[in-house]
Amino acid sequence: MKRRNIYKKALILCGFLSTLTISAQQVNTMYFMENVPVRNSLNPAFQPLSNFYLGFPVLGFTQYSLGNNSLTLKDFAYNDANGKPIWFLNKNGDKNKFFNVLKPTTLMQTNMQLNVLDFGFRTGRAYWNFSIAEKMEGQVGLPKDLMKLLLYGTPDMNRNSYDFTSFGADMTVYTEVGLGYSRKANDKWTLGGKVKLLLGTGNVSGSSSDLKLNAGIDQWNLVGNGSVNYSSPIDLNGNSFQNFDPITDISTGQWLKPSGMGAGIDLGATYKLTNDVTLSAAVTDLGFIRWNKNLKKMGYNVDYKFTGIDGLNINDTDVNHKTDSIFTDFKNAIHDTITNSKAYTSYTSPKINVGVEYAFLNNKMSVGLLSRTLIHNKVAYEELTGSLNLRPVSWFDLSGSYSVLNGRSSNIGLGLGLRTGFIHWFVSADYVPVKYATVSFNNNSNSTKAPVPYNTKSTNFALGVNFVFGNKKDADRDGVKDSKDKCPDTPRGVKVDKNGCPIDTDGDGVPDYLDKCPDTPTEAYGSVDEHGCPLDTDGDGVPDYLDKCPDTPKEAKGFIDSKGCPIDTDGDGVPDYLDKCPDTPKEAKGMVDKNGCLLDSDGDGVPDYLDLCPNTPAEAKAFVDKNGCTLDTDGDGVPDYLDKCPNTPIEARGKVDQNGCPRDTDGDGIPDYLDKCPTIAGVAENEGCPAIKKEVKTLFKKALQGIQFETGKDKIKPKSYPILNQIAAVMTANPTYLIEVRGHTDNVGDAKLNQVLSQKRAESVRKYLIGKGIDSKRMTANGYGDTLPVSTNSTPAGRTLNRRVEFEITFEEVSVQ
Numbered sequence: 036m037k038r039r040n041i042y043k044k045a046l047i048l049c050g051f052l053s054t055l056t057i058s059a060q061q062v063n064t065m066y067f068m069e070n071v072p073v074r075n076s077l078n079p080a081f082q083p084l085s086n087f088y089l090g091f092p093v094l095g096f097t098q099y100s101l102g103n104n105s106l107t108l109k110d111f112a113y114n115d116a117n118g119k120p121i122w123f124l125n126k127n128g129d130k131n132k133f134f135n136v137l138k139p140t141t142l143m144q145t146n147m148q149l150n151v152l153d154f155g156f157r158t159g160r161a162y163w164n165f166s167i168a169e170k171m172e173g174q175v176g177l178p179k180d181l182m183k184l185l186l187y188g189t190p191d192m193n194r195n196s197y198d199f200t201s202f203g204a205d206m207t208v209y210t211e212v213g214l215g216y217s218r219k220a221n222d223k224w225t226l227g228g229k230v231k232l233l234l235g236t237g238n239v240s241g242s243s244s245d246l247k248l249n250a251g252i253d254q255w256n257l258v259g260n261g262s263v264n265y266s267s268p269i270d271l272n273g274n275s276f277q278n279f280d281p282i283t284d285i286s287t288g289q290w291l292k293p294s295g296m297g298a299g300i301d302l303g304a305t306y307k308l309t310n311d312v313t314l315s316a317a318v319t320d321l322g323f324i325r326w327n328k329n330l331k332k333m334g335y336n337v338d339y340k341f342t343g344i345d346g347l348n349i350n351d352t353d354v355n356h357k358t359d360s361i362f363t364d365f366k367n368a369i370h371d372t373i374t375n376s377k378a379y380t381s382y383t384s385p386k387i388n389v390g391v392e393y394a395f396l397n398n399k400m401s402v403g404l405l406s407r408t409l410i411h412n413k414v415a416y417e418e419l420t421g422s423l424n425l426r427p428v429s430w431f432d433l434s435g436s437y438s439v440l441n442g443r444s445s446n447i448g449l450g451l452g453l454r455t456g457f458i459h460w461f462v463s464a465d466y467v468p469v470k471y472a473t474v475s476f477n478n479n480s481n482s483t484k485a486p487v488p489y490n491t492k493s494t495n496f497a498l499g500v501n502f503v504f505g506n507k508k509d510a511d512r513d514g515v516k517d518s519k520d521k522c523p524d525t526p527r528g529v530k531v532d533k534n535g536c537p538i539d540t541d542g543d544g545v546p547d548y549l550d551k552c553p554d555t556p557t558e559a560y561g562s563v564d565e566h567g568c569p570l571d572t573d574g575d576g577v578p579d580y581l582d583k584c585p586d587t588p589k590e591a592k593g594f595i596d597s598k599g600c601p602i603d604t605d606g607d608g609v610p611d612y613l614d615k616c617p618d619t620p621k622e623a624k625g626m627v628d629k630n631g632c633l634l635d636s637d638g639d640g641v642p643d644y645l646d647l648c649p650n651t652p653a654e655a656k657a658f659v660d661k662n663g664c665t666l667d668t669d670g671d672g673v674p675d676y677l678d679k680c681p682n683t684p685i686e687a688r689g690k691v692d693q694n695g696c697p698r699d700t701d702g703d704g705i706p707d708y709l710d711k712c713p714t715i716a717g718v719a720e721n722e723g724c725p726a727i728k729k730e731v732k733t734l735f736k737k738a739l740q741g742i743q744f745e746t747g748k749d750k751i752k753p754k755s756y757p758i759l760n761q762i763a764a765v766m767t768a769n770p771t772y773l774i775e776v777r778g779h780t781d782n783v784g785d786a787k788l789n790q791v792l793s794q795k796r797a798e799s800v801r802k803y804l805i806g807k808g809i810d811s812k813r814m815t816a817n818g819y820g821d822t823l824p825v826s827t828n829s830t831p832a833g834r835t836l837n838r839r840v841e842f843e844i845t846f847e848e849v850s851v852q
Contacts, residue, residue: 061319062098062497063420064436064448065463067392067403070426071452072459072501073153075164078317078388080217080227080303082162083155084429086505088459090153094500096168098148102466102493104416105141109489112472120472130186137179140201142411145173150499157505160219164229166211172384173206174411180248189250196249199259203242203412207381209324210234211299222530225305235295235324237267238381246337255341263333264379266294266326271373295326299383310528313392321385325378332376337369384411392424397527399427420448420465430454438465446491459503464496543567556580575599588612607631620644639663652676671695684708712845715771727844731765734758735842742800742840749795751803759800762842763807766814776800777841778818779825781834786820794818800840 066077072088073096075081090096110133112122123133148170155164180197189195212234217227246259265271268290299322305315387410392403403422408415422436432452439446450463468488488494513525515535522536529537529548537546543555543563550567559569559580569578575587575595582599591601594612601610607619607627614631623644626634633642639651639659646663655665658676665674671683671691678695687697687708697706703716703723710723717724742759743752751759766772778793778800797816805811826833 061386061388061407062100062448062450062463062495063405063407063418063438063465064422064434064450065461065497066388066390066405066420067401067422067424068432068434068450068452068461068463069424070429070432070454070459071450071461071463071499072155072503073150073499075155075162075215075217075227075229076166076301077319078227078303078305078315078390079215079229079301079319080225080305080315080317082157082217082219082225082227083503085459085503087156087503088154089502090150090166091500091502092151093149094498095153096148096150096497096499098146098495098497100144100146100465100493100495102495103141103143105136105138105492107490107492108472108487109470110136134179134182134186137182139179140414141177141179141182142414142416143175143177144411145171147171153501155215162217162227164213164215166213166215168211168213169208170211171206171208173204174384175204176201176412178202184248184250189252189255191251193251194249195251197247199246199248200243202246203240203261205238205240205381207238207240207324207383208236209295209297210236210293213299213301215301217303223307227301227303229301231299231301231322233297233299233322233324233383234293235266235297235326237269237294238264238324238326239267240264240381241333253342255339257337257339257341260334260336262335264326264376264381265331265333266328266379268292268294268329270329271331292328294328295324295378295381297322297324297380299323303388307528310526311394313394315388315390315392317388319386319388320383322383323380324383325380327378330376330378331373333373335369335372339369384409386410394527400425422448432461434463436465446493454503457502457504459501460499462496462498464494466491466493466495468494541567573599605631637663669695724844725771731769734761734765744796744799747792749792749799751799756803759803760807763804763809766804766809770813773813773845774815775843775845776804776814776816777843778816779823779837779839779841780821781824781837782821782828783834790818790820790822792818793820796840 061077065071065074068074069081070084072083072085073090075083076096110123112120115121115125115127121128123130148168151167151169153164153166153168155162178199178201181199181202184197210233211231213229213231215227215229217225219225241261241263243259243261246257246261248255248257250256299320301317301319301321303315303317303319305313307313387408388405390403390405392401394401401424403424405420405422407418407420409418410416418438420436420438422434425433430453432450434448434450436448436450437446438448446466447469448463448465449467450461452459452461454460468491470488470490471486472489473484473486513520513522513529513531513535515531515533517523520535522531522534525531525535525537526548529546532538537548539546539550541550541553541555542557543550543552543560545563545565545567547553549565552563552566552568555563555567555569559578562570562578562580564570569580571578571582573582573585573587574589575582575584575592577595577597577599579585581597584595584598584600587595587599587601591610591612594602594610596602601612603610603614605614605617605619606621607614607624609627609629609631611617613629616627616630616632619627619631619633623633623642626642626644628634633644635642635646637646637649637651638653639646639656641659641661641663643649645661648659648662648664651659651663651665655674655676658666658674660666665676667674667678669678669681669683670685671678671680671688673691673693673695675681677693680691680694680696683691683695683697687706690698690706690708692698697708698713699706699710700713701710701716701723703710703718705717705719705723707713710717712722712724715725718726721727737758742755744750745752766774776797778795778797780789780793782789794816795818797818801811801814801816804814821828821837824833824837825839826836828834828837
């Protein structure tokens with residue numbers, strides 16, 4: 036079958052209708068007009084400014100909207116490259132562009148609301164409202180494949196498939212009786228809700244279960260089925276579309292009796308994120324109606340085959356006749372029935388509104404952003420609206436908006452609210468046309484030009500007139516009437532008392548909205564800064580009212596106690612912020628410098644509190660012990676720092692000079708501690724004493740037994756004189772000799788008597804030598820009795836040896852035989 040143009044009229048009709056049906060069901064521009072009393076229909080949490088409002092019947096709130104989700108007039112007609120107006124089916128037009136604009140299902144809707152009664156009133160923080168409204172909702176869904184068929188026909192010679200299943204229609208008329216309530220839960224949240232009784236007047240809803248067209252060159256075959264539910268005060272007679280007859284003769288009572296009943300609910304909330312930013316969200320028109328009066332179910336089944344029309348031209352005079360013939364055949368191919376049905380349920384189209392508003396200039400202006408989602412037949416339709424709102428005084432409100440609907444922009448909205456005395460007027464509209472095309476209308480010989488909206492898919496407006504009372508004049512919007520407001524310039528969003536003044540909970544003289552320290556104690560009154568925080572003049576972290584040391588220097592910050600005084604952890608009298616030695620022991624108190632470090636007056640490395648020798652000379656530094664005293668490692672009495680002989684042996688202690696070196700008094704090269712004759716030069720062989728001649732040593736040995744005494748007496752026998760004279764001669768020849776005359780006995784007899792006898796015999800020898808001219812000072816005499824035997828007393832020979840007289844030079848003991 037060749038491609039035909041027989042559906043041009045149908046295409047024009049569908050296109051025109053699609054530009055006049057709606058997709059809004061609410062006026063978005065009104066969302067941010069806060070002086071409109073019935074704004075709570077968009078969000079039940081919104082509270083009117085007036086204390087009471089009463090809507091005029093019908094005029095209190097009337098809303099009507101038209102539109103679709105796909106097309107505008109400019110999609111149908113536009114100027115070609117030469118500036119000549121054409122439409123999209125013109126040979127120079129762009130039908131592909133037209134087709135691409137279409138949604139999978141072009142939704143055409145109409146919506147109307149008339150408020151019969153509407154009033155609300157404030158009670159404290161709550162607001163109640165009651166309304167009775169008549170509502171009408173209508174939708175038609177056109178599948179994109181329908182336009183595809185009309186635009187492109189059947190490009191494939193054998194098989195072309197089209198799916199019309201999404202074709203459907205729905206019309207509902209009902210009465211809504213609602214009771215709403217909102218309450219300011221706190222300074223941030225306002226919550227609201229509205230319960231609704233839905234009284235259904237009538238409903239017609241149709242849908243296709245399976246409606247498809249298969250077309251080829253030989254024939255077209257339309258196969259499908261669907262149904263229509265019907266309920267209204269008007270009953271239907273008949274059993275098919277062709278012969279049904281509505282019964283219109285019904286009484287007023289029957290007309291007013293609901294055909295169905297249901298319920299609905301609105302829920303909403305607002306949240307003040309800051310004093311100037313308010314968030315809001317709502318779900319409205321969430322409901323259902325159960326239909327149970329004059330119920331009819333109209334079902335259809337179609338199996339239509341079309342084999343074409345030969346020779347048809349759009350300019351033929353018999354085109355209408357041929358077209359009517361096609362429609363007659365199509366009608367006959369539909370098999371339909373009308374039967375009584377069971378009760379069924381339809382659902383309202385809920386809307387989700389999410390908004391954010393930023394107010395400035397003390398709420399005299401604001402900008403808002405609203406996201407609206409309409410849900411119809413489980414499909415969501417999105418719309419985003421930005422709004423600029425002007426409300427310089429409480430009786431005037433002007434809003435302008437711009438919407439993006441289903442991805443299409445150029446939708447401007449305007450709203451105006453005005454209060455004159457006890458009456459509030461408002462009008463608001465979305466999708467106000469801003470682009471127009473001039474169209475000429477020919478009437479016989481007359482031609483009339485008129486502007487036609489060119490770039491909008493919808494129109495949506497609302498208006499209302501309401502009595503309002505108690506709309507308190509509150510210039511600063513703090514909730515207190517100006518006549519009672521003692522603080523009329525309170526910033527927006529500030530919590531106030533009954534006098535309209537900012538609350539000062541802690542009584543410090545700084546209102547809470549400025550008070551960064553809201554719990555200031557009573558003691559701090561008069562000592563707070565502009566932020567309501569206790570003053571801390573010296574900046575040490577301790578407020579002045581607690582600070583016992585108000586002049587703490589900056590360097591001490593972080594080193595103070597709870598009273599604001601510099602901490603002295605180690606108690607040394609130097610505060611920690613200056614203390615470079617923070618761990619001074621208790622014993623050192625009073626002995627630290629200005630830096631808190633231990634004093635060491637003599638600089639020997641031992642702090643004064645430990646220094647037992649506090650005046651150590653500078654040269655002795657590093658030569659002191661733990662007590663601060665100069666070290667004397669070798670114990671010779673000369674400190675190490677002066678000791679040139681640091682390893683003096685123990686035997687030399689007390690016998691060293693000022694340099695710590697062993698003394699050699701007689702200069703014989705033998706130190707005094709080793710010199711038995713330290714004042715007389717001697718030789719090492721004689722341990723520092725002068726050398727003793729061999730003959731002298733022999734003489735003294737002879738004297739051991741050579742000096743004889745009378746038995747038991749101390750009288751020297753004369754035979755002993757030669758030896759004594761020789762000894763006298765030696766003493767005379769050696770004037771440096773000092774001798775000790777020692778007397779000894781054996782153990783025969785009384786020991787005490789033996790000691791006395793030995794003493795007397797030694798004295799007798801000393802006296803003899805004195806008599807020979809020897810100085811008595813050079814000799815001493817001592818008797819030792821039997822205490823120092825040189826042999827055994829058990830034999831006569833031994834006892835003889837033990838009875839003797841010895842001569843010992845002081846530097847060498849010499850025994851003379």
